[in-house]
Structures are given as C-alpha cells and as structure tokens.
Amino acid sequence: MKKIFGFVAIAAVLGFAGFSVQAHAATGKTLYQTSCAACHGANATGGVGPNIVGRSAKNVADAIKDVPMMAGLKGTITNADEKAIGDYLQSLKK
Numbered sequence: 705m706k707k708i709f710g711f712v713a714i715a716a717v718l719g720f721a722g723f724s725v726q727a728h729a730a731t732g733k734t735l736y737q738t739s740c741a742a743c744h745g746a747n748a749t750g751g752v753g754p755n756i757v758g759r760s761a762k763n764v765a766d767a768i769k770d771v772p773m774m775a776g777l778k779g780t781i782t783n784a785d786e787k788a789i790g791d792y793l794q795s796l797k798k
C-alpha cells in the first residue's frame with residue numbers, strides 16, 4: 705500500500721510540474737544543473753565559482769550582470785529562471 709502511494713505521489717509531482725512550489729524548485733534544480741553546476745558544483749557548494757547555497761534570485765541576477773565569467777548567461781537566463789534558481793538555492797539550505 706505504501707509503495708503504491710509513493711508511486712502516485714511521484715507521478716503527481718511529475719504530472720503537474722509548474723503548478724506547485726515543489727515542482728518550482730525542481731525546475732530551478734534543472735536550470736541550475738544545466739547552467740551553473742559546471743562552475744558552482746553539483747550541490748552549489750563551490751568549484752571554480754564560490755559556494756552559493758542559500759543565495760536569492762536577486763543575488764543570481766546581480767551575479768549574471770556583474771561576474772565576467774558568467775556573462776555568457778546574459779540573455780539565456782530569464783527573470784523567471786533567476787527566481788526558480790534562487791528558490792532552489794534557498795531550498796538547499798534547509
């Protein structure tokens with residue numbers, strides 16, 4: 705019974721991506737893995753770039769504007785993406 709419930713819960717999260725806070729963080733995670741993990745590490749704890757666990761959407765927006773190594777992200781990452789990534793980075797703190 706427990707197993708069936710788990711399966712339904714996962715299907716619900718996948719099926720309604722974009723309609724819940726949890727799915728929002730999942731989108732941020734995907735964006736992070738695609739655009740940021742190479743420099744900031746798989747878990748945002750740092751690599752070429754610093755540890756950015758807990759950073760906000762504004763921190764992300766400022767960094768894209770100001771950090772020379774991140775200039776390539778300008779025009780790729782939208783305001784909504786910055787918000788999703790910020791939510792994801794803050795979710796890593798808990």
Ligand code: HEC
Nearest residue numbers: 739740743752753754756759763764767771773774781789
């Ligand atoms: C090409 C490598 C690279 C990529 C890709 C990259 N960053 Fe960075 N990032 C850096 C470096 C290097 C710094 C540090 C710059 C400095 O301290 O002057 C930095 C700094 C930051 C900071 C500021 C950290 C602080 O301590 O103030 C944030 C926030 C950040 N990055 C977020 C992101 C996010 C989110 C992405 C993906 C959308 C991303 N970065 C992609 C290299 C990268």
